[in-house]
Amino acid sequence: xxxxxxxxxxxxxxxxxxxxxxxxxxxxxxxxxxxxxxxxxxxxxxxxxxxxxxxxxxxxxxxxxxxxxxxxxxxxxxxxxxxxxxxxxxxxxxxxxxxxxxxxxxxxxxxxxxxxxxxxxxxxxxxxxxxxxxxxxxxxxxxxxxxxxxxxxxxxxxxxxxxxxxxxxxxxxxxxxxxxxxxxxxxxxxxxxxxxxxxxxxxxxxxxxxxxxxxx
Ligand code: GRF
Numbered sequence: 001x002x003x004x005x006x007x008x009x010x011x012x013x014x015x016x017x018x019x020x021x022x023x024x025x026x027x028x029x030x031x032x033x034x035x036x037x038x039x040x041x042x043x044x045x046x047x048x049x050x051x052x053x054x055x056x057x058x059x060x061x062x063x064x065x066x067x068x069x070x071x072x073x074x075x076x077x078x079x080x081x082x083x084x085x086x087x088x089x090x091x092x093x094x095x096x097x098x099x100x101x102x103x104x105x106x107x108x109x110x111x112x113x114x115x116x117x118x119x120x121x122x123x124x125x126x127x128x129x130x131x132x133x134x135x136x137x138x139x140x141x142x143x144x145x146x147x148x149x150x151x152x153x154x155x156x157x158x159x160x161x162x163x164x165x166x167x168x169x170x171x172x173x174x175x176x177x178x179x180x181x182x183x184x185x186x187x188x189x190x191x192x193x194x195x196x197x198x199x200x201x202x203x204x205x206x207x208x209x210x211x212x213x214x215x216x
Pocket of ligand 1: 013014016089110112137176
């Protein structure tokens with residue numbers, strides 16, 4: 001079967017991108033990365049892509065007069081690579097509704113909290129300050145409202161009494177790196193469907209999930 005054609009959009013270090021690169025290196029993985037795009041030309045993730053032999057393209061938002069012009073350039077690049085699924089992985093620009101709607105149900109994001117709690121930035125710091133017992137991470141389809149959209153997969157990460165922002169971020173990233181390839185696999189295998197505000201799964205056992213749901 002043909003592999004699902006991915007584009008990964010990043011702004012920084014790209015450890016989630018790396019998890020996807022590693023997954024795609026497995027012969028039986030049902031997706032492949034066609035292009036990596038960064039809005040920051042010096043993002044470390046671009047080097048990761050180059051090392052893996054994947055086209056690594058900087059589209060610097062600062063070089064465009066308007067957000068629309070920047071997003072048109074993104075869109076053209078995605079089309080040029082025949083993208084079927086856009087994976088936002090630490091992409092730090094807000095995207096206009098027009099762009100998001102062009103990729104509706106074909107664009108996913110990873111966010112370091114248990115959405116709908118802690119949208120936005122500094123999620124770990126805020127969760128620790130509030131004294132909540134679980135942080136986590138979420139993979140969701142992208143909608144125009146920031147950090148919103150049908151939830152595909154979540155992991156809960158216990159917050160210890162001694163937790164720091166750094167330690168919680170590090171613990172959460174371990175789950176992020178497991179979840180992103182798993183969620184993309186489920187999409188590529190046709191097991192994920194958006195129904196209204198929710199994702200429904202076919203052929204997936206959601207029982208006995210431990211801290212990651214659905215089970216991976
Ligand atoms: C991750 O914590 C992700 O959840 C958030 O941005 C961070 C990106 O990290 N959206 P990396 O660039 O993948 O290392």
